[in-house]
Amino acid sequence: MVVVTINPITRLEGHGKISIFLDEKGDVKRAFLQVPELRGFEKIAVGRHAEDMPQITSRICGVCPWAHHMAATKALDDLYKVKPPSAAVKIRELAYNIFMLEDHSLHFFVLAGPDFVVGPKAPRAERNIIGVMKKLGAETVKKIVLIRKKLREADAILGGKTIHPVSGLPGGVSKSLTEDDRKELVKVADAGLELADTAYKLLKDLMKNEEYVKLMTSDIYVHETYYMGLVDDKNRVNFYDGKIRVVDPKGREHAKFDVHDYLKYIAEHVEPWTYTRMSYLRTVGWKGLIDGEGSGVLAVGPLGRLNAADGMATPRAQAAYEEMYSALGGKPTHYTLAYHIARVVEMIQAAECVKELVEDPEITSPEVRNLPTLTPDVGIGVVEAPRGTLIHHYEADEKGLIKKANLIVATQNNVARMCLSIEKAAKMLIKGGVVDDGLLNMVEMAFRAYDPCFACATHSVVGRIPLKIEMYDHEGRLIKVITNVD
Amino acid sequence: MNPQTKVKIAFYWNASCGGCEEAIVDLGEDLFKVLEVVDIVFWPVALDFKLEDVEKLPDGGIDVAIINGGIRFSEHEKVVKLLRRKSKIVVAYGSCAHLGGIPGLANLWSKATIMDYVYLRAPSVVNESNVLPKEVVQTDVGELELPAFLDVLKPLNRVIDVDYYVPGCPPTPNVTLKAIETLLSGKLPQKGAVLGADVRAVCDTCPLNETKPEKLAIKEFRRPHAFIPDPKKCLLAQGLLCLGPVTRGGCEASCVKANMPCTGCFGPLDNVIDFGARALSFIASIIDQKDEEGIRKALGPVVDLVGQVYKFSLPSGLLKDLIKRKEV
Numbered sequence: 036m037v038v039v040t041i042n043p044i045t046r047l048e049g050h051g052k053i054s055i056f057l058d059e060k061g062d063v064k065r066a067f068l069q070v071p072e073l074r075g076f077e078k079i080a081v082g083r084h085a086e087d088m089p090q091i092t093s094r095i096c097g098v099c100p101w102a103h104h105m106a107a108t109k110a111l112d113d114l115y116k117v118k119p120p121s122a123a124v125k126i127r128e129l130a131y132n133i134f135m136l137e138d139h140s141l142h143f144f145v146l147a148g149p150d151f152v153v154g155p156k157a158p159r160a161e162r163n164i165i166g167v168m169k170k171l172g173a174e175t176v177k178k179i180v181l182i183r184k185k186l187r188e189a190d191a192i193l194g195g196k197t198i199h200p201v202s203g204l205p206g207g208v209s210k211s212l213t214e215d216d217r218k219e220l221v222k223v224a225d226a227g228l229e230l231a232d233t234a235y236k237l238l239k240d241l242m243k244n245e246e247y248v249k250l251m252t253s254d255i256y257v258h259e260t261y262y263m264g265l266v267d268d269k270n271r272v273n274f275y276d277g278k279i280r281v282v283d284p285k286g287r288e289h290a291k292f293d294v295h296d297y298l299k300y301i302a303e304h305v306e307p308w309t310y311t312r313m314s315y316l317r318t319v320g321w322k323g324l325i326d327g328e329g330s331g332v333l334a335v336g337p338l339g340r341l342n343a344a345d346g347m348a349t350p351r352a353q354a355a356y357e358e359m360y361s362a363l364g365g366k367p368t369h370y371t372l373a374y375h376i377a378r379v380v381e382m383i384q385a386a387e388c389v390k391e392l393v394e395d396p397e398i399t400s401p402e403v404r405n406l407p408t409l410t411p412d413v414g415i416g417v418v419e420a421p422r423g424t425l426i427h428h429y430e431a432d433e434k435g436l437i438k439k440a441n442l443i444v445a446t447q448n449n450v451a452r453m454c455l456s457i458e459k460a461a462k463m464l465i466k467g468g469v470v471d472d473g474l475l476n477m478v479e480m481a482f483r484a485y486d487p488c489f490a491c492a493t494h495s496v497v498g499r500i501p502l503k504i505e506m507y508d509h510e511g512r513l514i515k516v517i518t519n520v521d
Numbered sequence: 522m523n524p525q526t527k528v529k530i531a532f533y534w535n536a537s538c539g540g541c542e543e544a545i546v547d548l549g550e551d552l553f554k555v556l557e558v559v560d561i562v563f564w565p566v567a568l569d570f571k572l573e574d575v576e577k578l579p580d581g582g583i584d585v586a587i588i589n590g591g592i593r594f595s596e597h598e599k600v601v602k603l604l605r606r607k608s609k610i611v612v613a614y615g616s617c618a619h620l621g622g623i624p625g626l627a628n629l630w631s632k633a634t635i636m637d638y639v640y641l642r643a644p645s646v647v648n649e650s651n652v653l654p655k656e657v658v659q660t661d662v663g664e665l666e667l668p669a670f671l672d673v674l675k676p677l678n679r680v681i682d683v684d685y686y687v688p689g690c691p692p693t694p695n696v697t698l699k700a701i702e703t704l705l706s707g708k709l710p711q712k713g714a715v716l717g718a719d720v721r722a723v724c725d726t727c728p729l730n731e732t733k734p735e736k737l738a739i740k741e742f743r744r745p746h747a748f749i750p751d752p753k754k755c756l757l758a759q760g761l762l763c764l765g766p767v768t769r770g771g772c773e774a775s776c777v778k779a780n781m782p783c784t785g786c787f788g789p790l791d792n793v794i795d796f797g798a799r800a801l802s803f804i805a806s807i808i809d810q811k812d813e814e815g816i817r818k819a820l821g822p823v824v825d826l827v828g829q830v831y832k833f834s835l836p837s838g839l840l841k842d843l844i845k846r847k848e849v
Binding site: 075091202204206406407439 | 536537538539540541542543544547549593594596622623624626627629630634635638639640643644645646647648652653654655658660661662663665667668670674690691744745746747748749752775776778779780781784822824825827828829832846
């Protein structure tokens with residue numbers, strides 16, 4: 036038996052590994068993605084004041100703290116059955132769209148950028164942010180970094196802090212927006228649109244590159260699964276609110292439900308070899324790590340949202356969305372690498388929403404809180420985190436003390452499909468004990484498309500997940516080492 | 522600068538949310554300046570070095586190891602012990618490494634209770650054969666290993682000797698930069714010092730400080746969701762349990778500026794060994810009630826006192842992990 040272990044060096048020693056088992060012929064039997072991460076936030080929540088949840092749960096992830104902050108805040112609205120004033124909803128949506136744009140842009144430019152700009156087959160030494168700088172010019176890259184910084188500062192204005200915001204309360208936000216601050220945000224909004232445009236232009240060039248399109252649409256990166264995301268009343272993508280819609284692998288609506296019914300549709304599976312729970316569709320059932328209409332495995336995040344919706348909520352994003360599906364041969368698209376295109380389409384929508392919201396005269400209204408008056412009981416909230424549908428479910432006693440919490444975190448929804456992607460890449464690339472040198476890059480690309488949150492690894496400043504594969508023969512002798520770092 | 526003379530730095534994360542990493546990246550241009558004068562020998566999130574590379578270094582071969590996150594898995598213990606051996610200076614960066622942080626509140630429960638809820642009893646879980654993640658798993662194709670989930674979460678100084686601390690959840694760019702400047706200056710403060718932050722309390726740096734009455738006298742505390750405070754007046758004087766008076770400054774009172782009370786993420790002031798106990802004694806000193814019944818009334822809305830005063834520091838208190846909730 037030969038075992039191949041791939042350690043993503045980022046978050047290595049405690050943050051994730053891929054193990055590939057070969058049979059006697061040297062073909063892949065199974066590949067495993069193991070996530071050794073558990074902190075127990077669902078128990079940490081118990082006994083706490085309900086209104087502390089937005090600040091406590093944001094500590095689940097410092098890369099996407101706004102997603103947890105907002106899901107928790109919305110669950111508190113529901114817990115106390117208190118509706119925030121319209122200006123408060125707009126402030127939340129503004130902060131959230133800024134966050135979505137900033138988070139997606141980091142992934143697109145810094146992480147995925149090297150593949151797009153420098154090229155998937157360029158020498159490894161060039162496939163990094165420095166290579167991107169060379170191609171785009173240092174000025175452009177500096178500008179991208181600066182705009183991202185401005186977006187992060189804008190969220191500090193709205194939430195008190197960028198990392199681990201504090202403004203969310205049941206029935207509103209703790210802070211209104213001053214006219215002076217709004218004027219600053221108008222500038223940020225324009226810069227945000229420019230950022231989204233830059234990404235879009237890059238993407239369009241990429242789609243002209245036949246080699247890349249061939250790779251994107253190759254069989255290695257296809258999984259026919261269900262897709263899930265929030266939609267508004269016209270079935271358009273919405274990050275902050277709406278109904279959860281699920282489409283089947285043929286693109287037909289499988290379910291559309293209010294988050295209060297999530298337990299009827301979503302269940303979670305436990306495997307002994309990883310600390311993450313894996314979501315699947317309860318209505319279809321867990322059939323193991325396989326794809327197809329008979330398997331409840333689903334996908335969330337940019338591709339999941341676009342596949343699950345009928346369109347985008349803003350004009351320029353809608354145009355980009357139409358272009359994407361026409362280029363990829365229709366809807367739904369099952370290409371994992373299309374996550375990158377969907378991410379850019381979403382950047383455009385987020386930027387357009389930011390622009391619209393900062394120009395809304397109501398955004399500076401001082402009316403940003405309604406006080407809860409009812410006795411708390413059960414509260415469930417949902418948002419679309421950058422990486423997919425995120426649900427917070429709390430039960431509280433009459434004093435507003437949490438009795439029970441359940442969290443369906445975005446990456447949990449995607450982790451089964453990620454396992455499929457890794458296994459498929461391995462099976463297609465390792466034959467007869469020969470590990471193709473392209474495997475590393477191929478596996479890396481399959482994994483990276485999801486922007487997985489458990490490996491904040493993906494937010495690597497060198498723009499890639501450094502990997503190392505070690506192959507041992509049946510007597511434990513190291514026979515081959517392949518690495519993507521020099 | 523001659524690369525031979527560059528300061529060798531290692532970064533590591535334990536049970537961290539990634540916010541401390543983002544905080545370092547948020548240094549932006551300043552980060553690039555720092556990178557010019559240091560030589561990073563280990564930073565798993567950003568650069569390709571393996572643990573074996575660290576093992577090959579001589580003892581004391583790293584000048585400064587900056588470590589964030591609490592110790593929650595067996596692998597964390599292994600790595601930080603190695604980094605201690607190899608480093609001249611170890612810095613606990615951020616609330617979790619400093620005091621345990623919010624993940625430290627998990628210590629109110631046993632490991633078994635956490636595992637039982639997360640994998641068996643959570644309402645979305647379907648697990649009829651009661652499968653739990655295991656350290657060694659036999660699959661149909663071979664054996665797989667996972668690191669062990671430890672009994673409790675520990676701040677860094679309960680596992681290794683720590684030289685300095687950088688507080689905050691996360692530390693702000695200003696605090697981080699000042700701390701790094703101190704470390705690079707060669708003029709090192711006394712062991713155990715908190716770097717980059719203020720010696721004064723948050724309260725002394727707060728824009729609302731002028732409105733704080735000379736003598737605070739609280740008849741009844743109130744919770745943030747229950748009323749709309751006057752944003753121009755001291756939040757504590759309005760009954761919000763603001764920990765600004767007992768918390769180290771350096772954050773520029775960012776939470777208070779957003780009309781929310783300080784929750785203590787920067788930890789205690791100098792010479793305080795138990796943040797929660799200090800907070801409690803302060804609270805007791807400002808309650809304006811005569812008898813036990815009155816005190817009960819004053820604290821009535823604050824049902825979760827542990828979660829309020831030990832939000833970021835439970836595993837670093839004098840009682841360590843003895844405070845447990847009744848299993849339900």
